Amino acid sequence: MNDLIISKEAYVMVPDMRALDVIYFCDLVFNFDSIDFKFTDKGKFSKIILTDQTFINKINLIKNYENYKFIIFIWNGSFDLKKYEKDISNLKKINVNFNLFIVGSFHQKNKYNLFSSEFKINKINRKMIIKNLDNKIINIYEKTRIFSLTKMIRHPIRAIRKLFFPKLIFYGFGLIRKNEIINSQENKMLDNFNLLKKYYWEKLYNFNNTEKPIENCIQLFEALITDEKFNKISLYEKYYFLQNFFRHIFIKICLNFKNFEWERFENKLQVYHSPFYNNNYFLDFGSKCDTGKIYSRYLFLKRYDKKILNINFFKSIKKEELLNEQLGKSIEYLRTIYKLSSKNRNLNATKLHDLLKVNYDKY
Numbered sequence: 001m002n003d004l005i006i007s008k009e010a011y012v013m014v015p016d017m018r019a020l021d022v023i024y025f026c027d028l029v030f031n032f033d034s035i036d037f038k039f040t041d042k043g044k045f046s047k048i049i050l051t052d053q054t055f056i057n058k059i060n061l062i063k064n065y066e067n068y069k070f071i072i073f074i075w076n077g078s079f080d081l082k083k084y085e086k087d088i089s090n091l092k093k094i095n096v097n098f099n100l101f102i103v104g105s106f107h108q109k110n111k112y113n114l115f116s117s118e119f120k121i122n123k124i125n126r127k128m129i130i131k132n133l134d135n136k137i138i139n140i141y142e143k144t145r146i147f148s149l150t151k152m153i154r155h156p157i158r159a160i161r162k163l164f165f166p167k168l169i170f171y172g173f174g175l176i177r178k179n180e181i182i183n184s185q186e187n188k189m190l191d192n193f194n195l196l197k198k199y200y201w202e203k204l205y206n207f208n209n210t211e212k213p214i215e216n217c218i219q220l221f222e223a224l225i226t227d228e229k230f231n232k233i234s235l236y237e238k239y240y241f242l243q244n245f246f247r248h249i250f251i252k253i254c255l256n257f258k259n260f261e262w263e264r265f266e267n268k269l270q271v272y273h274s275p276f277y278n279n280n281y282f283l284d285f286g287s288k289c290d291t292g293k294i295y296s297r298y299l300f301l302k303r304y305d306k307k308i309l310n311i312n313f314f315k316s317i318k319k320e321e322l323l324n325e326q327l328g329k330s331i332e333y334l335r336t337i338y339k340l341s342s343k344n345r346n347l348n349a350t351k352l353h354d355l356l357k358v359n360y361d362k363y
Contacts, residue, residue: 008032008033009036010030011035011045011048012036012037019137020141022050022052023141025073025101026128029121029294031122032128034131035130036131048071049068050070050073052072053084056087056088059091060094066095071099072101074101074104075103076288077105102116103116106236106239115292117290121294147273148269148274155268158268163279166280166350167259167260167261168259168352169260169280170283170285171262174262174264175247181202192233193237193241195229196227218334221249225323240288242330243285253334254337257347259348272300273304275304278307281306281352282309283308286298291317311356313333313363340359
């Protein structure tokens with residue numbers, strides 16, 4: 001961790017799809033002054049190289065790699081630690097100097113592992129120099145107002161609605177859709193976790209065609225704790241499962257409110273990356289792999305000072321004896337807001353936020 005704290009510059013080796021995530025970590029969490037997305041063998045800019053998990057097997061191709069410290073981003077906690085286990089083991093064999101920066105909470109702490117939850121956001125209003133990256137990505141970070149205004153001009157009706165008719169918003173994995181069912185069916189892995197996912201995701205999806213879909217979903221959620229196969233899976237798998245189950249039901253209920261908005265992917269306005277639209281409220285369930293706060297969506301929201309509603313009943317799941325209690329409280333909460341939704345459909349965004357928060361704070 002000391003290398004990250006005292007360093008002011010770093011090279012970055014990640015695919016473009018992860019560049020923005022890493023930029024936010026470098027800025028808000030590591031507080032680097034400058035990062036360079038083009039590494040050269042001379043390596044005079046920095047001795048720190050931030051590396052994506054998908055590039056682990058390229059590290060040994062770097063000339064004089066032993067002269068550098070590699071910080072490897074593991075994005076999905078124990079799931080990705082397992083996926084890249086062989087590659088990580090190979091790094092140890094060739095004596096690479098590295099740490100794993102894990103967005104996750106469930107792996108054992110050792111000399112290699114850094115957890116995002118061990119860090120905190122220190123400064124928000126700062127600017128970091130970015131070198132050798134596509135301007136389309138840099139502009140989202142550096143020229144946020146111009147970038148966002150351009151999006152407004154391209155999508156004026158959407159922008160007007162967001163500016164003057166605020167909502168409580170969540171963009172991300174929420175309802176179990178047909179795509180998730182297809183992916184689950186095509187998955188040939190037969191371990192307990194994947195079999196459970198296939199079984200329960202299909203159940204939740206098929207409840208859409210029943211007379212009382214939400215009641216059926218809540219009953220299934222309540223019965224989960226007595227499922228022997230569920231009780232046999234790892235704790236990080238249980239957390240992932242509970243997070244997804246809860247999101248599905250919560251969003252299904254909240255879609256009854258006129259001023260709640262959910263989309264699987266962030267819309268064309270790129271609201272998360274905009275300094276505008278701050279009359280809206282933004283829902284944060286936390287990461288599906290990490291009980292801590294520090295992960296990509298939270299950093300996006302914090303950088304632009306969004307109004308955040310945090311809801312996570314399972315953040316203390318590492319105390320496994322509390323699991324039944326946590327599940328029970330989450331189910332009580334879901335039943336409460338479901339009951340309230342029938343009488344409060346037209347609440348404005350502020351009152352909807354307050355309704356959901358006040359009832360959550362009771363637990």
